């Protein structure tokens with residue numbers, strides 16, 4: 001029995017010394033000191049010894065048990081400390097590593113350009129007016145002197161909302177003119193940037209959703225010369241002193257006379273190239289003197305007041321400015337494109 005006790009105790013001590021993890025140490029504890037552990041069993045067997053041997057063997061076995069227990073405890077403390085140290089080392093902050101820079105996004109090219117446009121007109125005393133994307137027929141067409149049989153009234157060309165009273169997605173930002181004039185007296189000096197909607201098939205130059213920036217000036221003696229000066233100033237601010245501007249007669253229901261205006265091609269300086277289709281000019285949008293009928297609809301006296309208005313397609317200006325030949329690029333969210341701005 002004594003020999004067996006010594007062998008078990010030695011084996012336990014050796015295992016504890018060689019053990020490398022807290023889990024393995026726990027296994028050793030169970031193996032020797034658990035309820036059915038080898039030392040535990042040996043202690044239980046003391047009762048089966050002849051009485052004269054019990055005391056000595058019992059004392060020896062208890063001593064062995066206490067030794068093993070103490071070794072287990074101290075090994076446990078050592079292993080915990082080691083594993084703490086290892087974890088601390090693994091988690092340690094290496095201050096010599098180069099930092100990771102936070103990824104910073106940027107404004108969409110159309111937003112950037114819109115800010116620039118607004119800034120330029122701010123400089124001329126225009127302030128920003130806004131209206132809802134969803135409009136009434138009155139604001140979008142009727143008050144703008146647009147006859148019922150005008151193509152854009154057509155259900156085919158305009159997104160109407162399903163429920164009466166015939167609300168629609170605005171086809172231009174011109175209804176903001178009406179909102180402003182119906183809510184304030186002249187003088188008026190506003191620009192109206194915003195989204196517009198038309199039932200266009202998507203291709204390189206058409207999107208069913210796009211941006212315009214309308215402008216409106218109303219006072220006692222506004223003239224076509226003022227309109228030309230305003231747009232010329234704008235063109236030079238945006239595209240440089242050398243840009244030329246051209247006005248061509250046109251028709252809009254809400255302006256009379258009406259023009260379309262073009263900027264000289266910024267890519268070939270008007271010589272003719274692929275972008276301007278050899279014409280030397282890039283078409284921007286429409287403009288004109290506010291039609292007296294529009295003033296009548298909003299309660300301004302056309303005998304006293306005159307005004308000019310102009311439109312602007314933001315994507316178009318952006319495409320001209322950056323030499324982009326496909327409008328879809330603005331709406332695809334492709335970072336390779338967007339990160340260039």
Ligand code: PHE
Nearest residue numbers: 172174286287288309310311
């Ligand atoms: N609203 C017109 C369009 O969308 C542009 C325009 C605005 C024309 C103001 C004249 C005056 O085509």
